[in-house]
Amino acid sequence: MMKDAVFAQLKTAMKEKNALAKGVLTLVKAALDAAEKEKGSALTEAEEIAVINREVKQTNQALDGAKQANRQDLIEKEQAKLALLKSFLPKQLSEPEIEAALREAGVAPGMNMGDAMKIAKPLLSGKAEGATISKMVKILIS
Numbered sequence: 001m002m003k004d005a006v007f008a009q010l011k012t013a014m015k016e017k018n019a020l021a022k023g024v025l026t027l028v029k030a031a032l033d034a035a036e037k038e039k040g041s042a043l044t045e046a047e048e049i050a051v052i053n054r055e056v057k058q059t060n061q062a063l064d065g066a067k068q069a070n071r072q073d074l075i076e077k078e079q080a081k082l083a084l085l086k087s088f089l090p091k092q093l094s095e096p097e098i099e100a101a102l103r104e105a106g107v108a109p110g111m112n113m114g115d116a117m118k119i120a121k122p123l124l125s126g127k128a129e130g131a132t133i134s135k136m137v138k139i140l141i142s
Contacts, residue, residue: 002048002088003032024081028055028088049089049126056085056129093128098136111141 006029013021028051035051036043043051059082066074086092093101105123107116116137124133 001042002045002052003029003036003043005088006032020077020080021084024084028052028085031055046126052085052088053126053129056082056089059085090126093124095132095136098124098128098132099140102136102140107137107140109141113137113141116141 006025010022010025010029013025031051031054032043032048035047039047059078063075063078063082066078101123102116102120105119107119117134120133120137121130
């Protein structure tokens, strides 16, 4: 379970007095606990990955904001947070790997974007970021 790994790393971060890691891991643990409580039972691995992906997306948005504000201190903090969050996700597929998986699943030129995404999302959920999936689908259907 991912929750156990987060808790173990949180204990390590507390012992090492790593404030950034402690803060990030506390947020992740709270998000996992909240999702589990909302569901009423233990989360599946896919559900845990979805929670982590949501945190990654929020961190990416904060990083974009920091870049627009030209705040180097915040940029470095958000990048470190992003690296820690991504360590909990399965290996992300490269664009050629995504393209091959989509072609194999039947995404072809001339397809409707919505239909193609209905195939792509469940296939690649947790294995690639939504923006990358969307970009590759657009390339394949055009």
